[in-house]
Amino acid sequence: MNIVVYIKAVVDPDKAKNDLDLAKGTKEDKLALIINPYDKQAIEAALQLKEKYTGKVTAVSLGSDLATDKILRDALSLGVDEGIQISNDDFESLSSYSPALGTVLAKAPVDDVDYYITGREAGDDNQSITGASIAAALDVDFVDNVDEVEYNDDETLTLTSRWDKSELKGTYKQKPLVLSIKDTANTPRLPSFKAKMQAKKATLKHFKVSDLPDIDVARIKAIADRATTINLAKPEVASKETVLFNLNDDENAVSELVADLKKHSIL
Amino acid sequence: MALQYTEDQQEFINMVKEFGETELKPHVKDWDEAGRCPEGAFDKAFDMGLHMLEVPEEYGGIGLNFETTAMIFEELAKYDAGYAITLVSSFVALRSVILRGDKKLAKYFADIIAPGKFAAFSLSESNAGSDAGAVAATATKDGNEYVLNGEKTFVTNGNLASIYVAIFRTSDDGNKGLSAFLVERTRDGITVGHHEDKMGLRLSDTSTVNFDNVRIPADNLIGNEGDGFKVALNSLNISRAFVATLAVGIMQRALDESVKYAKMRKQFGRPIIKFQSVQNMLADMATDVEASRLMVNNTMKMMDNDLSVRKEGAMTKTFVSDVAQDVTSNAVQIFGGYGVSKEYPVEKLMRDVKVFQIFEGTNEIQRMTIATELNKEYEED
Numbered sequence: 001m002n003i004v005v006y007i008k009a010v011v012d013p014d015k016a017k018n019d020l021d022l023a024k025g026t027k028e029d030k031l032a033l034i035i036n037p038y039d040k041q042a043i044e045a046a047l048q049l050k051e052k053y054t055g056k057v058t059a060v061s062l063g064s065d066l067a068t069d070k071i072l073r074d075a076l077s078l079g080v081d082e083g084i085q086i087s088n089d090d091f092e093s094l095s096s097y098s099p100a101l102g103t104v105l106a107k108a109p110v111d112d113v114d115y116y117i118t119g120r121e122a123g124d125d126n127q128s129i130t131g132a133s134i135a136a137a138l139d140v141d142f143v144d145n146v147d148e149v150e151y152n153d154d155e156t157l158t159l160t161s162r163w164d165k166s167e168l169k170g171t172y173k174q175k176p177l178v179l180s181i182k183d184t185a186n187t188p189r190l191p192s193f194k195a196k197m198q199a200k201k202a203t204l205k206h207f208k209v210s211d212l213p214d215i216d217v218a219r220i221k222a223i224a225d226r227a228t229t230i231n232l233a234k235p236e237v238a239s240k241e242t243v244l245f246n247l248n249d250d251e252n253a254v255s256e257l258v259a260d261l262k263k264h265s266i267l
Numbered sequence: 268m269a270l271q272y273t274e275d276q277q278e279f280i281n282m283v284k285e286f287g288e289t290e291l292k293p294h295v296k297d298w299d300e301a302g303r304c305p306e307g308a309f310d311k312a313f314d315m316g317l318h319m320l321e322v323p324e325e326y327g328g329i330g331l332n333f334e335t336t337a338m339i340f341e342e343l344a345k346y347d348a349g350y351a352i353t354l355v356s357s358f359v360a361l362r363s364v365i366l367r368g369d370k371k372l373a374k375y376f377a378d379i380i381a382p383g384k385f386a387a388f389s390l391s392e393s394n395a396g397s398d399a400g401a402v403a404a405t406a407t408k409d410g411n412e413y414v415l416n417g418e419k420t421f422v423t424n425g426n427l428a429s430i431y432v433a434i435f436r437t438s439d440d441g442n443k444g445l446s447a448f449l450v451e452r453t454r455d456g457i458t459v460g461h462h463e464d465k466m467g468l469r470l471s472d473t474s475t476v477n478f479d480n481v482r483i484p485a486d487n488l489i490g491n492e493g494d495g496f497k498v499a500l501n502s503l504n505i506s507r508a509f510v511a512t513l514a515v516g517i518m519q520r521a522l523d524e525s526v527k528y529a530k531m532r533k534q535f536g537r538p539i540i541k542f543q544s545v546q547n548m549l550a551d552m553a554t555d556v557e558a559s560r561l562m563v564n565n566t567m568k569m570m571d572n573d574l575s576v577r578k579e580g581a582m583t584k585t586f587v588s589d590v591a592q593d594v595t596s597n598a599v600q601i602f603g604g605y606g607v608s609k610e611y612p613v614e615k616l617m618r619d620v621k622v623f624q625i626f627e628g629t630n631e632i633q634r635m636t637i638a639t640e641l642n643k644e645y646e647e648d
Binding site (some may be wrong): 030033072190191194196197 | 329
């Protein structure tokens with residue numbers, strides 16, 4: 001079974017919150033780059049598929065060479081078999097807001113793929129376009145928001161997607177299939193030190209966007225240019241301090257606190 | 268901080284941080300209260316290879332040097348030093364066998380712990396702690412076997428270990444009459460007795476191990492008869508450096524918690540970090556942490572270069588464990604009343620750190636070692 005998992009590099013939120021240049025991507029620090037947390041669930045789902053049915057997992061990542069090198073090696077240390085870097089160094093307008101992203105990712109050269117897997121969304125910009133745009137580009141079926149994967153003995157998958165008050169559960173026989181995995185679907189494994197050291201020595205496959213097979217660069221560029229990022233800024237955090245406790249009336253303090261928390265939708 | 272990490276070292280530290288956040292942080296309070304780790308608590312640590320970090324690749328280990336291994340364990344100790352020492356004790360016991368040069372015996376040992384088992388080093392007895400020469404447990408040669416008898420106390424990993432490196436007396440010739448043996452837990456006649464209910468490091472198992480006519484092959488002798496004291500010293504030199512690392516982890520955690528709290532806690536209308544008395548405490552704590560980390564790093568680099576750390580290891584362990592008392596005590600002081608509450612993290616750090624002045628050779632014994640080495644150095648001039 002061949003499984004492709006698409007992964008994105010994001011800046012560690014703990015480091016991004018104090019460094020807007022890191023958050024914007026105008027500065028790169030290898031050690032601040034991590035696999036998009038949602039994509040870790042995608043990797044875990046891919047590895048579980050491989051372990052259940054035997055097969056090969058290929059991770060594909062689009063971005064700068066520095067970023068994709070870092071996270072693909074992280075993915076290899078978790079048990080992914082092969083990494084493909086797609087460098088966008090010659091294609092800077094390709095943002096994760098654009099459906100052009102899926103059009104490019106779908107061109108990653110992997111043969112006879114059974115499942116294409118993505119994380120539900122990106123942890124930095126919270127876009128959730130990758131899975132849908134890859135499915136559209138490949139013209140294959142897409143199951144979004146997967147909360148639970150059951151691996152059946154006949155190599156079909158029973159997938160459950162949940163929303164606030166509803167649930168969709170189905171058994172899917174068709175291959176290939178694109179899945180986007182939610183953060184509730186599994187618990188990602190941790191890498192071993194041995195695998196980490198082996199991953200540092202591994203060879204990654206490297207492509208420029210323009211080198212990908214059957215790529216129509218002009219068309220990709222036209223799609224990508226439809227949207228441009230004008231600004232990226234930190235949200236302003238509103239804060240308000242309220243003094244609730246009246247020391248002369250402590251009997252009512254708890255009920256006042258609960259009422260106020262409810263009023264502000266905290267409870 | 269003053270210590271500069273390579274990219275690889277920082278990545279390894281990040282791996283342990285993720286492990287600590289997901290696998291330890293949610294459980295440490297409960298396990299500390301229980302006084303032990305539940306079964307399976309180390310499974311993921313074994314999967315990661317944390318018990319084999321410093322073990323050479325030819326023995327199935329990861330093959331990291333002492334310096335990098337120490338950095339990783341400092342990070343782990345921020346989450347729980349008792350958990351960390353459980354893993355450290357295993358590879359230090361193995362290292363003491365590797366250092367005697369018997370590759371076959373070392374490989375046999377490594378193959379037992381590599382899949383996910385613990386080892387223990389046992390020297391102390393009820394009347395032999397700082398005075399190793401008072402070891403009374405005996406090993407008597409009987410054909411191609413040794414017969415072991417006696418009781419070992421305060422054995423770290425005593426109840427967890429699948430294999431022990433244990434010091435027994437083979438003759439009455441003081442320290443020269445001590446020999447070291449590899450003893451498999453499965454041998455008939457081994458029973459694990461009293462589990463110490465300790466004030467700190469409660470995630471670490473400390474137990475008494477009884478040997479009652481335990482027969483082991485003569486091949487399980489590490490080195491030669493009479494090498495036991497050297498094996499013990501080698502093991503203690505390494506373990507002193509590593510316990511100092513763990514104490515740095517505890518101190519760094521105490522500092523982290525204290526600064527965060529001092530910035531958040533308001534008295535007289537402003538955060539307490541604005542008060543000079545608190546600033547002075549924090550400044551001293553931070554300085555002690557930096558100095559300790561650098562001392563540990565220097566000792567680790569010396570060990571990586573096969574230099575004797577008899578004096579430097581003793582100095583490092585003594586200095587670090589002494590200042591760690593002040594650092595954790597000040598953390599409790601900064602937290603005020605909350606500092607002594609188990610709802611907050613710092614009282615545990617203070618409980619955990621006391622034993623660092625006692626185990627692996629008390630600080631009083633370390634000072635004797637340092638003075639002895641100084642005496643030798645100045646005689647040479």
